[in-house]
Amino acid sequence: MGWYYIQGILILSGIYLLAVLGLSLLTGFTGLFSFGHAGFMAVGAYATAVATMKFNVPFLLGLALGGLAAALVSLIIGKLTLNLKGDYFCIATLGFGEAIRLILDNVQYFGGARGWPGIDLKTSLTNVVIINIIAVIILVNLIKSRHGRNMQAIREEEMASQIIGINVFKYKMISLVISAAYAGVAGGMLAHYTGFIQPRMFQLIKSTELTIMVIFGGLGSISGSIIGAITLTALPEVLRTFHRWRLVVYGAAVIFIMITRPQGLMGGYEITITNIKKLFSRITSFGKKKHTVGGDGK
Amino acid sequence: MLRVKNLNVYYGGIHALRGINIEVQEGQIVSIIGSNGAGKSTLLNAISGMVKPKEGIITYKGKELPKTPHKIVDLGICQVPEGRLIFANLTVKDNLMMGAYLRNDKKKINEDLEKVYQLFPRLQERINQMAGTLSGGEQQMLAMGRGLMGNPDLILLDEPSLGLAPLLVKTIFEIIEDIKKMNKTILLVEQNAYKALSVADTAYVLEQGIIKKEGDAQEILQDKSILEAYLGKTH
Amino acid sequence: MTVILELKNVTKQFGGLTAVGNMRFQVEKESISGLIGPNGAGKTTIFNLITGIYNVTEGEIIFEGKRINGLQPYEIADTGITRTFQNIRLFKKLTTYENILTACHYNTDYSILDAVIRNKKFRRGEKNLFQQVDDLLDIMELKDRRDVVAANLPYGLQRRLEIARALALKPKLLLLDEPAAGMNPDETIKLMHLIKEIRERFDLTVLVIEHHMDLIMGICDKIVVLNFGKKLAEGTTQEIQTNPKVIEAYLGEEDVIC
Amino acid sequence: AQKPPAEPVGTDEDSEEVSGDVEVVNVGWIGSLTGDQAVWGNCEFNTVKMLFEEINEKGGLLGKQINVIGYDTRGDAMEAVNAVRRLTSQDNVVAVIGPNASGQAIAISSVLEDMQVPGIATVATNPKVTIDDDGNVKPFNFRVCFIDPYQGAVAAGYAIDVLGFTKAAILYDVADDYSQGLTEFFEKTFVEKGGEIVAKEAFKFGDVDFRPQLSTIKGTNPEVLFMPYFFKEVALSANQARELGIDAVLMGGDGWPSEVLLEMAAEAVEGSYFVNHLDFADPEVQDFKATYTAKYNLPVELNGYLAYDAVRVLEKAILDADSFDSVAIRDALKGVSVKGITGQINISPETHNPEGKDAAIIKIVDSDYIFQQKYSAD
Amino acid sequence: MSAFFQQIINGLSIGSVYALMAVGYSLVYSIMNFSNFAHGGVIMMGAYMGFFLMTIFQLPFMMAFALAATGAGLLAVTIERIAYRPLRKRNAPFLYFIISAMGASIFLENIVIATIGPTFRTYPRVFSTTPFKLGGISIGRLDAIMFVISGISLLILIYIIEKTKTGMAIKSTAYSIRASTLMGVNTDKIIFIVFALGGLLAGIAGVLFGMKYTVYPQIGFITMKSFIAAVFGGLGSLPGAVIGSVLLGVIETLTAGYISSQYRDLIAFILLIAVLIFRPSGLMGKITEDKA
Numbered sequence A: 001m002g003w004y005y006i007q008g009i010l011i012l013s014g015i016y017l018l019a020v021l022g023l024s025l026l027t028g029f030t031g032l033f034s035f036g037h038a039g040f041m042a043v044g045a046y047a048t049a050v051a052t053m054k055f056n057v058p059f060l061l062g063l064a065l066g067g068l069a070a071a072l073v074s075l076i077i078g079k080l081t082l083n084l085k086g087d088y089f090c091i092a093t094l095g096f097g098e099a100i101r102l103i104l105d106n107v108q109y110f111g112g113a114r115g116w117p118g119i120d121l122k123t124s125l126t127n128v129v130i131i132n133i134i135a136v137i138i139l140v141n142l143i144k145s146r147h148g149r150n151m152q153a154i155r156e157e158e159m160a161s162q163i164i165g166i167n168v169f170k171y172k173m174i175s176l177v178i179s180a181a182y183a184g185v186a187g188g189m190l191a192h193y194t195g196f197i198q199p200r201m202f203q204l205i206k207s208t209e210l211t212i213m214v215i216f217g218g219l220g221s222i223s224g225s226i227i228g229a230i231t232l233t234a235l236p237e238v239l240r241t242f243h244r245w246r247l248v249v250y251g252a253a254v255i256f257i258m259i260t261r262p263q264g265l266m267g268g269y270e271i272t273i274t275n276i277k278k279l280f281s282r283i284t285s286f287g288k289k290k291h292t293v294g295g296d297g298k
Numbered sequence B: 001m002l003r004v005k006n007l008n009v010y011y012g013g014i015h016a017l018r019g020i021n022i023e024v025q026e027g028q029i030v031s032i033i034g035s036n037g038a039g040k041s042t043l044l045n046a047i048s049g050m051v052k053p054k055e056g057i058i059t060y061k062g063k064e065l066p067k068t069p070h071k072i073v074d075l076g077i078c079q080v081p082e083g084r085l086i087f088a089n090l091t092v093k094d095n096l097m098m099g100a101y102l103r104n105d106k107k108k109i110n111e112d113l114e115k116v117y118q119l120f121p122r123l124q125e126r127i128n129q130m131a132g133t134l135s136g137g138e139q140q141m142l143a144m145g146r147g148l149m150g151n152p153d154l155i156l157l158d159e160p161s162l163g164l165a166p167l168l169v170k171t172i173f174e175i176i177e178d179i180k181k182m183n184k185t186i187l188l189v190e191q192n193a194y195k196a197l198s199v200a201d202t203a204y205v206l207e208q209g210i211i212k213k214e215g216d217a218q219e220i221l222q223d224k225s226i227l228e229a230y231l232g233k234t235h
Numbered sequence C: 001m002t003v004i005l006e007l008k009n010v011t012k013q014f015g016g017l018t019a020v021g022n023m024r025f026q027v028e029k030e031s032i033s034g035l036i037g038p039n040g041a042g043k044t045t046i047f048n049l050i051t052g053i054y055n056v057t058e059g060e061i062i063f064e065g066k067r068i069n070g071l072q073p074y075e076i077a078d079t080g081i082t083r084t085f086q087n088i089r090l091f092k093k094l095t096t097y098e099n100i101l102t103a104c105h106y107n108t109d110y111s112i113l114d115a116v117i118r119n120k121k122f123r124r125g126e127k128n129l130f131q132q133v134d135d136l137l138d139i140m141e142l143k144d145r146r147d148v149v150a151a152n153l154p155y156g157l158q159r160r161l162e163i164a165r166a167l168a169l170k171p172k173l174l175l176l177d178e179p180a181a182g183m184n185p186d187e188t189i190k191l192m193h194l195i196k197e198i199r200e201r202f203d204l205t206v207l208v209i210e211h212h213m214d215l216i217m218g219i220c221d222k223i224v225v226l227n228f229g230k231k232l233a234e235g236t237t238q239e240i241q242t243n244p245k246v247i248e249a250y251l252g253e254e255d256v257i258c
Numbered sequence D: 001a002q003k004p005p006a007e008p009v010g011t012d013e014d015s016e017e018v019s020g021d022v023e024v025v026n027v028g029w030i031g032s033l034t035g036d037q038a039v040w041g042n043c044e045f046n047t048v049k050m051l052f053e054e055i056n057e058k059g060g061l062l063g064k065q066i067n068v069i070g071y072d073t074r075g076d077a078m079e080a081v082n083a084v085r086r087l088t089s090q091d092n093v094v095a096v097i098g099p100n101a102s103g104q105a106i107a108i109s110s111v112l113e114d115m116q117v118p119g120i121a122t123v124a125t126n127p128k129v130t131i132d133d134d135g136n137v138k139p140f141n142f143r144v145c146f147i148d149p150y151q152g153a154v155a156a157g158y159a160i161d162v163l164g165f166t167k168a169a170i171l172y173d174v175a176d177d178y179s180q181g182l183t184e185f186f187e188k189t190f191v192e193k194g195g196e197i198v199a200k201e202a203f204k205f206g207d208v209d210f211r212p213q214l215s216t217i218k219g220t221n222p223e224v225l226f227m228p229y230f231f232k233e234v235a236l237s238a239n240q241a242r243e244l245g246i247d248a249v250l251m252g253g254d255g256w257p258s259e260v261l262l263e264m265a266a267e268a269v270e271g272s273y274f275v276n277h278l279d280f281a282d283p284e285v286q287d288f289k290a291t292y293t294a295k296y297n298l299p300v301e302l303n304g305y306l307a308y309d310a311v312r313v314l315e316k317a318i319l320d321a322d323s324f325d326s327v328a329i330r331d332a333l334k335g336v337s338v339k340g341i342t343g344q345i346n347i348s349p350e351t352h353n354p355e356g357k358d359a360a361i362i363k364i365v366d367s368d369y370i371f372q373q374k375y376s377a378d
Numbered sequence E: 001m002s003a004f005f006q007q008i009i010n011g012l013s014i015g016s017v018y019a020l021m022a023v024g025y026s027l028v029y030s031i032m033n034f035s036n037f038a039h040g041g042v043i044m045m046g047a048y049m050g051f052f053l054m055t056i057f058q059l060p061f062m063m064a065f066a067l068a069a070t071g072a073g074l075l076a077v078t079i080e081r082i083a084y085r086p087l088r089k090r091n092a093p094f095l096y097f098i099i100s101a102m103g104a105s106i107f108l109e110n111i112v113i114a115t116i117g118p119t120f121r122t123y124p125r126v127f128s129t130t131p132f133k134l135g136g137i138s139i140g141r142l143d144a145i146m147f148v149i150s151g152i153s154l155l156i157l158i159y160i161i162e163k164t165k166t167g168m169a170i171k172s173t174a175y176s177i178r179a180s181t182l183m184g185v186n187t188d189k190i191i192f193i194v195f196a197l198g199g200l201l202a203g204i205a206g207v208l209f210g211m212k213y214t215v216y217p218q219i220g221f222i223t224m225k226s227f228i229a230a231v232f233g234g235l236g237s238l239p240g241a242v243i244g245s246v247l248l249g250v251i252e253t254l255t256a257g258y259i260s261s262q263y264r265d266l267i268a269f270i271l272l273i274a275v276l277i278f279r280p281s282g283l284m285g286k287i288t289e290d291k292a
């Protein structure tokens, strides 16, 4: 019953998941907060559409080009803003996201605000799943390497990172570019899923939702991001019959999660085979020692 | 004046203080010594209300201490914390004024301010510098000065000589004795056990959350085993 | 004996305040040198200048014959200088092991692509790193705290971990900013031996700031004394201990205890 | 006699429910119940619910009760796609009414084609809603409103031919597809007919202050100022234009009519013209208006009329098809002809648009919407 | 020439709207060190409260104004209690606060849509809306009022923060809650005061905004601009928030008037980035060097 519908939700979750994975690298592992990722998705969506529809590039290559385009844009943005701290960087990315949308609204070659209909429907559950598996593997391998560790060091303490020889700017940039590329590919898949793109699909609220998914799942946890993306894409669907109360519940749910589980669902933990084993042995041995991360000051 | 009974503190699974009992007499200097991670700071934090004990009663002047830290400060208990915790975004002067936050006697405050400047002339030189840019030792002076500005009856000092030049360490201990003369009570946590014991009346040795030894400071200073464990070589 | 680090007329001003003025001294290769002076004399500022956290207002800093001022901190780390901080700066939420492992990143050079496809180069590189971390944990006696989150380590061990993290870079010059602060005399003495040991083991040059005279007098080949941003004296431990100017400004008359 | 307000329908239980032995057939609706377009969406949904109740009371369609399952789209195309996927595959609807914006309508069109369920858009005015890029008509997509080019052309034609203006200025919302569409075709027609566009200024959705643009426009002394956007912005910009001393005649499209407009900017819009789908004073409209207002205690927004027509078109198509089979309904929709509230609706089999539907020109006189004439672009 | 002055006046008028919103936002930022995205929601609720007090309850304007401002203050405090305090007690990083704030903002906007409805509401007319005329230039009455009110509230806030003990406690709490507590500061009370003040300003902004434009659930959207203005001026700096707002208003206006209204936001934004490249903490923000 309703497989077509469920499939649709799965595909959409998968598309968002891809963007969330990228954002997770940036936010969860490098400690940078972006409100502009919908903008990167937009760049990816339009670039992919131009490649496949105007130049007849094959779908997968088109996706790669979409990712590349988003990466290039992020390179420029990063150059300008990665030296900014905290909220300044947030607002700068927010502005860039909006700026990208404003440009797309005005450029009639892409259909302007009226959008671009008639894009071939190429995104399927199969290719979404395969691309996501590849994306997760790449991300996990990256994070569990010296490069990923350098990013985490930056998240923890910038000055000390510098002192141990980490080129902070470079690693922030790598993180931003990779995450933008993920968002770009996600955008391309979105374009070929709905067959229609329009600048207003990539509003600020989309960036916000991506960030909420990352934090909901738990910063610095890839399995958390996966759970976050799927739960939060599905949640509004589950609530669909609540009509206008739906977003009220959604807003309340976000607050509730934050105040009851401020480290997010997974909070830095990963679901891996070893961890499952550990958990199991802990349960069986009634072990109760658990290190809590206690900080003082703020 | 201060009595701690059967105090137990946990950090998550870590049992940091295990059934601590101490007593502080009015007008005395009481030293607590112990190695790293023994729980010294935790004890002071429990008294000032910054950590919530799981078990135990702390009474001050016969009454149980309130739970909220600012009310404890209001009773005249002031902590000069480990790691200084000065307000980096405020000037030196404003930091000192924050020390007197709960006081309203303008005239007395200004007198005390002068006193602090006398004790630490460097602070007077830097009146308008942002406290965050002070050197480590200057920050320590500021933290002490700020503590004194509260005009407390009981001062909790957490490693006041940390990071101070030898000359200044001497000064600090002189100041501690001065403060005692002003009829104030001091609970002193120090790594510099020799110095701490020499100024103290009573002392407690804390080890892994348990009081290992307590008694007259001079007696402890004579104790061979203590000397070996905490003083390294003697001079 | 060769000079590894040289400060030539280095000046640093903050607004109107001259924190370091016209500073000149040399550090010899594989020596342990001490930097002492009253609080606020400018010791930490000198470390900040050497490691590129502050820019020099005037003067030059020469390391192994090359000028390093003007470089980014990470580039200076590249040349072989690293440090610890007076106010501990660890990667707080990472474990002891991860703290050191991160700092080891220098000692392998696999690229991002290598990491993503997990090829041989990557595996070999990682294995080397793991080995190195284990060695360091051994030397620094942090083995039993391997998986404790740095923020939850007691103060003394945090300092030790900072040194371990610095050593992971295999530096030529190690700057220690008050490594014994917050340690009791016993621990201080242990630390003293440790510093000597690592100097031997890693052929290090060490420049150390300390207020614990036991430590300074116990290990330093040479001492530089600062006062008000200026050099007050320079010499061997013997010379310094008996220098009346130093006694007046810093040590105090009384026989010094720790 | 009045009935109590309907329960919000559309829960799963509702759709599976079979009351007595009368079968229930589901029809889908989508639109914005939340978000910045919620005003319109809510009115549409209310209208559809109300009309279905009336139909059911009169014995239903082909002996069956019809039930509407409505989902919110938040004005988001992705949500619209999800909602229609759910309607067509899980709720087994026979047809979909809505949505109220072109972006969403185009986004869902491939789902409708896939699932072979016809959709009748209410106020999606972009030509691409029913026609694909190659100019072929999309088999399952229909609409009951006229399209942007038509509306833009009507406004321009009326301004130049009837009112005799030759200098026009445009203020539009660059982030809005509707506004861009109208602007494009207004400009095209106006220039083709020999008029001159003296200023073309833009704002962005969410703005509330238009004085910078209006000050520029003022400097060009237009005779007519075309404002192709929705009534909140119309009210604000009209007020601000008057405040700045612009005395050009204001003109707009079907985003204008609303009680709120007159409430907010009665003096400023006095004497203005706009293109509409119908004459509000038309006696045939009054019945619906009165029932709706009595039932929901709200004024009817323009979308309500178009939702009304969408229901009528669907009703007629089902009767013509004599079946609830989606494909049969689709076949019947092609060329369906019914008297709607906005005029006679003849769905063209070639374009799936209501062809030959005259626009109504309305003038605001003494704070009232006064019908001027039917007007069609050539 | 008069067209140019008219544009400047337009810019000041838009800027004063941003300023009124930015001051409250910046105030909360200065103590909590995070962007309180729920501020827009509070502004919106303030506008609705004022509207209903004047229409349904038929209260005179000044009374409705005062009550709405108070109500918004209470609302801001409530949000702090529910959405931020638990995080504060756990020393959660600033990201969590932002997300919680966004949750609150989504919640507020949609609860209004679900209960009051999505329709726009128009304030009853209190002042004559005919603008002052100065030569060929028109100046809106409400604009002038907003300008004055944001100026006055700025001065009052600066006085409180720079000259009173409470102000010092606010600054110290902003830096470290822990250390302030040790000084005897009741930090919960200080935070209460800050949110109450922030909410009060939001309420004032909301009512004036509603009167000038209209009331609708998405008013919060416009506060995005005021956030950008606050960043422009330097986060946490109250004069910065006002100057940033006014400048942003004028720049936007001149861009729209003389360069391109299509790309107005883009150009304004590029300017913001340019400022941040040269002054990473905004125009008036303090550049805090990290001392090792």
Ligand SMILES: Nc1ncnc2c1ncn2[C@@H]1O[C@H](COP(=O)(O)OP(=O)(O)OP(=O)(O)O)[C@@H](O)[C@H]1O
Pocket (backbone or CB within 6 Å): A293, A294, A295, A296, B011, B012, B014, B016, B034, B035, B036, B037, B038, B039, B040, B041, B042, B043, B082, C152, C153, C154, C155, C156, C182
């Ligand atoms: N916030 C915290 N979370 C978890 N564990 C903590 C926390 N604070 C302290 N501990 C642990 O509690 C124990 C006692 O710590 P405390 O700081 O009281 O020791 P101390 O005697 O003051 O040591 P030091 O001389 O290093 O200051 C230590 O094992 C420490 O690791």
Ligand SMILES: Nc1ncnc2c1ncn2[C@@H]1O[C@H](COP(=O)(O)OP(=O)(O)OP(=O)(O)O)[C@@H](O)[C@H]1O
Pocket (backbone or CB within 6 Å): B133, B134, B135, B136, B137, B138, B163, C014, C017, C019, C037, C038, C039, C040, C041, C042, C043, C044, C045, C046, C086, E289, E291
């Ligand atoms: N960023 C800064 N801005 C202004 N003044 C500064 C800054 N950094 C340091 N100073 C000042 O420069 C002087 C030297 O500071 P420094 O930290 O080098 O002292 P230090 O010798 O390390 O002292 P300590 O032993 O107390 O740590 C101090 O007076 C300090 O206040």
Ligand SMILES: [Mg+2]
Pocket (backbone or CB within 6 Å): B040, B041, B042, B082
């Ligand atoms: Mg301690």
Ligand SMILES: [Mg+2]
Pocket (backbone or CB within 6 Å): B135, B136, B137, C043, C044, C045, C086
């Ligand atoms: Mg120092």
